[in-house]
Amino acid sequence: MTSNEIINNDPTTKSLTNPKFIFVTGGVVSSLGKGITAASLAAILEARGLKVTMTKMDPYINVDPGTMSPFQHGEVFVTEDGAETDLDLGYYERFLRHSKMSKTNNFTSGRIYQTVLNKERRGDYLGGTVQVIPHITDEIKHRIRASGQGYDIAIIEIGGTVGDIESLPFMEAVRQMKVELGHRNAMLMHLTLVPYISSAGETKTKPTQHSVKELRSIGLQPDILICRSEHPISEDNRRKIALFTNVEERAVVMCQDAQSIYQIPRTLYEQDLDDIICERFGLDVPEADLSDWDNVVDALLNADGEITVAIVGKYVELPDAYKSINEALLHAGIIYRKHINIDYVDAEALGDYSDEAVVERLSHVDAILVPGGFGERGTIGKMKAITYARTQQVPYLGICLGMQLAVIEYARNVLKLEANSSEFDRKTAEPIIGLITEWLDEKGELQIRSDDSDLGGTMRLGAQQAELVEDSKLRKIYGASTITERHRHRYEMNNRYIEPLESAGMKISGYSAKQHLVESVEIPEHPWFVAVQFHPEFTSAPRGGHPLFASFIKAAITQQEKQG
Structure with missing residues (x-):
């Protein structure tokens, strides 16, 4: 045999x-x-x-x-x-x-x-x-x-x-x-x-x-x-x-x-x-x-046009720091036979730009992606890029920290809250992002602590199930009500802010199956604004791509066609 x-x-x-x-x-x-x-x-x-x-x-x-x-x-x-x-x-x-x-x-x-x-x-x-x-x-x-x-x-x-x-x-x-x-x-x-x-x-x-x-x-x-x-x-x-x-x-x-x-x-x-x-x-x-x-190889070497995606991060000097994201974008380009030109934007430097300079720096891109990361360095620049994407109707994909910053940016500029993550400010009055505790409040909602007990938090690692909300863009992208994606993060969105965010126009489109933690957000009034707590890049492959990156690049193509 x-x-x-x-x-x-x-x-x-x-x-x-x-x-x-x-x-x-x-x-x-x-x-x-x-x-x-x-x-x-x-x-x-x-x-x-x-x-x-x-x-x-x-x-x-x-x-x-x-x-x-x-x-x-x-x-x-x-x-x-x-x-x-x-x-x-x-x-x-x-x-x-x-x-x-x-x-x-x-x-x-x-x-x-x-x-x-x-x-x-x-x-x-x-x-x-x-x-x-x-x-x-x-x-x-x-x-x-x-x-x-x-x-x-x-x-x-x-x-x-x-x-x-x-x-x-x-x-x-x-x-x-x-x-x-x-x-x-x-x-x-x-x-x-x-x-x-x-x-x-x-x-x-x-x-x-x-x-x-x-x-x-x-x-x-x-x-x-x-x-x-x-x-x-x-x-x-x-x-x-x-x-x-x-x-x-x-x-x-x-x-x-x-x-x-x-x-x-x-x-x-x-x-x-x-x-x-x-x-x-x-x-x-x-x-x-x-x-x-x-x-x-044929799709890569015989591409029909080019799409420019800005990756706004703090490790842009070493592209290997975003290797899976780079490849996932490339795979999405293969699907549509488009060459993906990645414009690495230094988030720390962008934080010092004026609003006008940010517009000038990003005006040529067809889409913006903010990847995951740890620590406060570069977050101001990332949020400036998110503001630009949100207000200028440019396709935006936030991954992990990129989702958390999208939520903070929306809370600050739309809800007018002094929102922050307890990762950056342990004494913040509005901990919209923080570490979950082991207890629920009287409404059965997970709460966030912003004191030193945060150090006891644990990281969510590996494949976990998420349930996607009906009529959400994300559910349409995946074509499924339940998905499994890989995680690598410690901080979560505070469920107490779900109602005010949704009342102001940001939709929570996915929740973790076990703990009912926020897995994804989107803005329905925006052409394509999706941010996820998980890491979809880890499961993308050249033969087939990944539905989220494919949808993102398709939105970028539409954006490019609109502009000219």
Whole structure:
């Protein structure tokens, strides 16, 4: 029985075979695109009928990325089960149709050491000396095996580059697993840079040779080399790389810079990378059909016009801080065959602009998006952008903090309240946003405290159900009365302000199913003004997009047509 017969393309069916593992490492420099390359390979293998999962192992000591600055680490991706993970897991989900990431698909050195030290404190090691080998490496191997259970193929990406001292325990664990699993069940794919020296007009293979030499010095021999380059790599250089790295020539795969990351599955497929893997693992599965990826690329590269969306945030210097939002907008553009031009607006700088200067800064955009975030910095500028969108009838999408600020802006400028969030002012007289308490008032409504007891609040994380109000724009967009979206926030809208807001023209369009907390707001009299407490960007994909972003971009197209 083949693997394809086992799963029969049913994502809910568990594989009957032990998983095969593909370990992915990188060399020379970071940011070569290990995550995108690994995800592209996963997409091809899935297209062959295999059930594929992916895991990211990060060498840093932080327990998870949840408390790390977006300037250093980029976006924090949130899984359905509420894990705060590396942004590469977003790539994994966007490239795979049938696999969702979870807490088991991302772990750090910090998480590993924390687990081992907790065991030591409990006496699990019976007083023995706790060491990197075997205790740390055993915990790593345990997590790798657990992440692959129920799948045909598990692709395991190791963050950082070969030679980093932080990643050595991961490398050693991989070395041990390759021996334990055997040649037919595990292989190593190494991503490396083949630089082009413009002054010499030559492509240099030496960095790749040294990168593989470093790998071999710790007992790892790559089975596949993915060679990243700005320029084409000649067949002579390909043969040279194969010769000096002891890698089969056909397993030296060229991956030149592409116009779109969604071209990478086709690039790898055309060099038979999936055939090499299936032969090695003894998998008898049909050929991959990548026509859906071809359609995505065609829509991207042959767009009919351009839409400009302003993202008003405080991390605009690093676009990776808004990676999932950027991709979700791109996916919506694919649906309508429009190129999405993102204008990153520094919210902190915009806060110092006069009203006239704000109009001048934003007058060219077709839509405005205010993303999530934490802290007060940049909120004045974000609210100025919201005021502009509301009063000038420009399509507006607020996400998480972008919803909370939309509510505050409306309360201040329409209701004329001195409204604020207790996140920014713990003594505010009008806490329209704050932390929920564990008790209800006499009307059965959740209340907000704005004193120091706020510190006891907990974050809503992961997938949660929301019930959409009948006749709301949001319900029409989703075409459903109940939806499930992912959350990552601590502060909520105060239910005491629902009635005055709705009396003034802002509609509450969604409530959480469990606690009846406000999930979304909209302005019916506005062409398109929707703000949500959840993060729809986390579930958008290039093949299908997301209904909320699709509706947002459609409104932007209408706005552009009105203007000219």
